[in-house]
Amino acid sequence: MSTAAELRRLYSKGKKRKVLAIFALFIALLVAIVASVSLGAGSPRFIEAMNVIFSRVFPFFNINPEPAITQFIIMDLRLPRIVLAIVAGAGLAASGATMQGVLRNPLVSSYVLGISAAAGFGAALAIVFGISVIGLFGGYVIIANAFLFSLLAMVLVYGIARMRGISTETVILAGIAIGFLFSALLSLIQYVAPENEAVPAVVYWLMGSLHTSTWTSVLIVSPIVLITVLLMVQQSWNINVLSMGEDVATSLGVNSKRVLGINMVLETLATASIIAFSGVIGFVDLISPHIARMLIGSDHRFLIPCSALTGAFMLLCSDTVARLVLAPTELPVGIVTSLLGVPFFIYILVSKRRQSWR
Amino acid sequence: MKLTINNLSFTYAGVPALSDVELEVGTGEVLSIVGPNGSGKSTLLKCINRILKPKQNSVLIDGKDTSTFNLKELSKLIGYVPQSSTSTFSFTVFDVVLMGRKPYIHWSLSERDNEIVADMLDFLGIGDLAMRHFNELSGGEQQKVIVARALAQQPQVLLLDEPTSSLDIRHQLEILCLLRRLALTKGCSIIVSMHDLNLASRFSDRMIIIKKGKIFASGTPESVLTEETIESVYGIRCKVTNSVLGKPQVVPLISDLPEETTLKMRPEITEKL
Amino acid sequence: MEVNYLKKTTVALTVVLIALIVGASVYGVYTLYSSPASPTPSPSPSSTPSLSPTPQQTETVTVVDETGVSVEVTLPVTRIVNIAPGAAEILCAIGGGEKIVGRDAYSTFPPSMSAVPIVAESSFGPNMEQILELNPDLIIADQGLSDANRQKFEAVGVPVIVEMLMEPRLEDAIRNFGTVLGELDKANDYINFTQSYETLVKDRIATLSQSEKPTVYFEWYQPWYTSSLGDSWDELIVSAGGQNIAPSTLNVSNPILSPEYVAEQSPEIIVRMLTRMDGEDNAAFETLRNEILSRTGLSTTTAVKESNVFIIHNNLLVLRPAIGLLYLAKWFHPTLFADIDPAAIHVQMIQKYFGITLSGVFAYP
Structure with missing residues (x-):
């Protein structure tokens, strides 16, 4: 029989292992960053990359500047x-983990909730017809449209689920329905697209794909993602408790409907702002939480x-491969994410004895 | 701590599930709720806990209406052990019990939270399961973990929904002894719904028996468990004897059950029963 | 039970994931290699039931269309349903405009087309019933037309010619149209008109050395979408005396070019194609050009630094490549083509073949 003190020691040991795993991932990400910045078309x-970065970080240390x-x-x-x-x-990936937790379903992703399809429809509308829901928006028509339609999908899903009293099942079913709706509309647009190029x-x-990234897009997306992810992390305890069922959550003082609502908003904001700039990048939000x-x-x-x-590691590696594989031509990153991620995921799936969800 | 229920009624989409329930539980008291399937035992527990919200709240804790508490305040007072527990994602036993501290923590855990969890595991004698995964435990072990979680809430009232239904006889006794110990040492008021009349009789101070959402009888096991009451609630006849423990013991008779249910029995046995 | 469940889940997930892999690959390969220029020779329909020989004398001609099918057409053709967007313009130019009795939604030039009823969104979606009710004796479509739909038309005895109306087949297509309209002279005249300018450009740049040809980054439709070596736009750039920076090793149609590659190549000239969807007024051209001039990834290129950024209407690259060629040549070699005014030649061409005065913008600046 373990004593209480022994138990606490065991628990903190387990916690240290988790922190260590996170730290290891962080190191892996750093390595990926260095590799990625050193490779390209x-x-x-x-050497050049490090020279440039160090000369920017320490301007006084700039001995032999690289060409402009x-x-x-x-x-x-x-x-x-x-x-x-x-x-x-x-x-x-953080959005995926959060929504899988809140909806207690390991298959949830932005596809299931209709967000991706809606973003795709919004973008296609802008690409094919130049139509935007908020009039002309300069070079940002596609981005604005994708973002707004994602939010619209969320509002629709929430609204429909609300009518039946928010529950995980209604949210998922409403999400799938809305997703199909927007997919159909998207197909319609592709079908009637007037020019072959569209x-x-x-x-x-x-x-x-990420080939149009600029510091401007980084500056727009980063704060939204940072804030929403921090707020998601802040919801951790609520999500943990929800895993045991809504009744238990209530008995532990957690309002499951409110938690669901809050997390839907956070997830949609994060996902919508990302895919508005990057296009639909699937799979990362489904698989990263499982690997984690x-x-x-x-x-x-x-x-x-x-x-x-x-997720960061996965997408960065995929994008680097996407840049390199056919250089100087770009491959859409979504293809690489799946082609690299799936075998890796299957390997983990079959090699791990324990099942981490049911 | 005194829990009072006045005139509680609840309907599921127009279908009445509970009507005019009145009861009272005092400090350190164990009250068991018995009754046929679908009689409203679980509903009653959920109403006390505000998982279900009756139109007119009539649950009072020390004279204070529970609907004036917010969920978090209430969760510090009332612990709840559901009929069955599964977790969608895999958590260790320690993590599951730690969830019981949810009402008290915002983000970071204090040393005290860990201490309470460790104590509860110790109290229930499941310390060696701490790092095992909840979903991989047996039903009896899981039930203890869930009780430990409810206790980690440090509640003054503990509600248990058929905690022994799926357990073997040893685990049944262990859980129920534990409840008595809790009532005695921590002064917890315990409300437990059960099917086994003899276990209820043996472990509770008072019992209520529910039929179709109404309290049919309430009081000490001796006053509730009469042959007439059981016949009119469950529709079976039985003999109530005094067990060796001095508590009433119910022995059901099956001779007047519909013929097809007893057909397979040898007649000499049927007659004896 | 538990193990069983795990097994089931694993199997189910594996199946889903494998489906994902296959799906993603097929999708990727489809988009990367579904090039519009790869003609799939479909088997010619086995001897379409020829109508019972009519007593009056009929003449038939046979043309080989883009798909490699020999199409037999009975002359004279009087009722044409045209659902290939570019073809209307050419049919009108060689004297067949009157014969068009049905069209697709995008055949809007010349303006006389607006009087013709629409019977298809595009070749992808023909309204079979409407088309057959028009009782056509020829259908002209592009490769959007499915084989199944084509066979349906042919089964009722209506010949179908499939042409994409793009270089390098443009002249063959025009000649085919001339043949079936019985207007081969006019078709040749139209071809000669364009060829005269192609020859002019060819002669003038013949003497240029490789180093005198500017490097060109061509972009169509979306940022970083370029045209790779050997496709029609690339050929146009080379014919106009430029060097396309897109690498020749690419086996990808419609490639997306790496921004850092473009930055390093630092093209001297950037040409961006404008389509109907960008808008067709002056402002649309200006918007496109300003986007390129202010795009971060292009800011270091010679073209942007020296403002050598040009926008051209996609019609000039596809349907009227001779005019497009003149524009490109003049942009690439302003002194060599100082005496040429592409806009004026364009106006003259439209006047000559359509009898109308050209309006609108086609190139900028």
């Missing part, structure tokens, strides 16, 4: 893209950050 490699074009490629083309990949991956453009967008769960268990206090790091 342009000529700058590791090298600096430009590293600072204005590679870095914003790397940062956006990290932010997008982290945001999508359809490939829509298809590219639906596969997701296999690594450190289901305690959302650790799971959400761990999932975010996993």
Whole structure:
């Protein structure tokens, strides 16, 4: 029989292991960043990249400056893209972990909730017809449209679920229904697209890609993702408790409907702002939480950050491969994410003895 | 701590589930609720806990209406052990019990939270399960973990919904002894719904028996468990004897059950019963 | 029970994931390699039931269309349903405009087309019943028309010609139209008109050395979408005396080019294509050009620094490539083509073949 003190020691040991796993992921991400900044269709490699970055960080230490074009490629083309990949991956994965937790369903993703389809429809509307729900918006028509339609999908899903008294089942079913609705509308647009050029453009967008990243997009997306993810982490205890069922959650002082509502808003804001800029990047939000769960268990206090790091790592690696594989041509990152992520995930799935959900 | 229920009624979408329920539980008292399936036992527990919200609230704790408490305040007073527990995602036993501290924590855990969890595991004698995964435990072990979680809430009232239904006889006794111990040492008021009349009789101070959402009888086990009461609530005849423990013991007779249910029995046995 | 469940879940998930892999690959390959220029030779329909020989003398001609099918057309053709958007313009230019009795929604030039009823959104979605009720003796479609729909038309004895109306087949298509309209002279005249300018450009740039040809980044439709070596737009750029920076090793139609590659190549000229969907007024051209001039990824290129950024209407690259070629040539080699005014030639061409005065913007600045 273990004594109480022994138990506490065991528990804190387990906690340390989780922190260590998160730290290891962080290191892996750093390595991926260094690799990513050293590779690309342009000529700058590791030495040049480090030179540029160090000379920016320590301007007084700038002994032999790299040519302007090298600096430009590293600072204005590679870095914003790397940062956006990290932010997008982290945001999508954290949203996935949160919604799977809140809806107590390991298959939930932005696809299931109709957000992706709605964003795709909004973007296609802008790409094919140049129509925006808020009139002309400069070069941001596609982004604004994708974002607004995602929010619209969330409002619809919430509204429908609300009519029947919010529950996980109604939210998921309403999400699937709304998703199908927007997919159908999207197909309709592709079908009637007046010019041949429009359809490939829509298809590219639906596969997701980060090649248009700029510091501006980073500056817009990052704060939204940072704040929403922090708020999601803040919900960890509520989500943990919800895992035992709504009745138990209530008896532990948690209003499950309110938690569901709050998290739907957070998830939609994060996901919508990301895919508005990147196109629909699937799979990351579905799979990262599972990988994270296999690594450190289901305690959302650790799971959400761990999932975010996993997602960031996954998307950054995928995007780097997408940049390299056919260089100087770009591959849509969505393809790479799935092609790389699925075998890796299957490996983890079959090699792990324990099942982390039921 | 005194829990009072005045005139409680509840309907599910127009279908009455409880009507005019009145009861009172005092400090350190164990009250068991018995009654046929669907008679409203679970509903009653959920109404006390405000998982279900009756139109007119009539649950009072020390004279204070519970609908004036917010969920969090209430969860510090009332612990709840549901009929069955599963977790969608896999948590360790320690994590599950830690959830019982939810009403007290915002984000970070204090040393005290860990201490309480460890104490509860110890109290229930399941310390060696602490790092096991909840979903991989047996039903009896899971039930203890869930009780430990409810106790980690440090409640003054503990509600248990058929905690022994799916347990073997040893686990049944363990859980019920534990409840008595709780009532005695921590002064918890305990309300427990059950099917086994003999266990209820043996472990509770008072009993109520519910039929179709109404309290049919209430009082000490001796006053509630009469042959007439059981016949009119359950529709079966039985013999009530005095057990070796000095509590009433119910032995059901099956001779007047519909013929097809007893057909397979040998006649000599049927007659004896 | 537990183990069983785990097994089931694993199996189910594996199946789903494998489906995902396959789906993603197929999707990817589909988009990457579904090039519009790969003609799939469909088997020619096995001897369409020829109508019972009519007593009066009829003449038939046979043309080979883009799909490689030999189409037999009975002359004279008097009722054409045209659901290939570019074809209307060419049919009108060679004297067949009057014969068009039905059209797709996007055949809007010349303006006389607006009087013709619409019987298809595009070749993807023909209204079979409406089309057959028009009792056409020829249907012209593009590759959007499905094989099944084509066979349905042919089964009732209506010949179908499929043409995409793009280089390098444009002249063949025009000649085919001339043949079936019985207007081969006019078709040749139209071809000669365009060829005369192609020859002019060819002669003038013949003497240029490779180093005198500017490097060009061509973009269509969305940022970083370019045109790879060997496709029609690339050929136009080369014909106009430019060097396309898109690498020749690409086997991808409609590739997206890496921004850092473009930055390093630092093209001297950037040409962006405008389509109907961007808008067709002056402001649309200006918006597109300003986007490129202010795009971060392009800010270091010679073209942006020297404001050598040009916007061209997609009609000039597809339907009237001779005019497009003149514009490109003049942008690439302003002194060499100082005497050429593409806009004026464009106006003259429209006047000559359609009898109307051209209005609107087609290139900027």
